[in-house]
Amino acid sequence: MYKELKEAYGFLFEDELLQEIAGSGSLRRARAGEKIIEIGSYVKSIPLLISGAIKILREDKNGDELLLYFIERGDTCAMTLACCLGDTKSEIRAVAETDTVFVMIPIEKMEEWVAKYKSWRNFVFESYHSRLSEMLDTIDTIAFMNMDERLMRYLQDRAKINGDPAIQSTHQQIAYDLHTSRVVISRLLKKLEMQGKISLQRNQILVKDL
Known part of the structure; x- marks a missing residue:
């Protein structure tokens, strides 16, 4: 575990701290789509990402989700920190x-x-500051961007995080993340395709405008 921590966090932490993290932490793996932290659970530990990406979602009283931000290698989740403390x-x-x-x-x-x-x-x-900035940015996109602009930005962000312009996702899942309906997402994806910004392929969306 120490080697992986050194590669991901060596630019942030001194060797003594990395050794303590390796000795105290537990290495976990999650498949794409797997839940790592659930709403309503008590959080007794925080994640430090070695590789991959995790999306952080908020849920309203009706059970609908809204994507807040992504965390990547070298990050942690500020809201998890707050729950722990x-x-x-x-x-x-x-x-x-x-x-x-x-x-x-x-x-x-x-x-x-x-x-x-x-x-x-x-x-x-810094984690608190970065995540707060990202949540404010999310609020700005909801308040000031049209849904087609929000959708395009969402697709660009996912492509960059995955390191692949081809996004494997259903229209329904995108609708969940953006807190809207599948019908709206399907219509806007067709519109973006006509504008040449994306290409709708079998079971995936290819982002052309990065």
């Missing part, structure tokens, strides 16, 4: 966007390292 139930759902490898860090170690390592403390604060 506050000993509260999770208000988000974390789902593997791609096949993902990550290390789960126990809450007691997270608190210990905040006091012990400046690099960890800076990492926690």
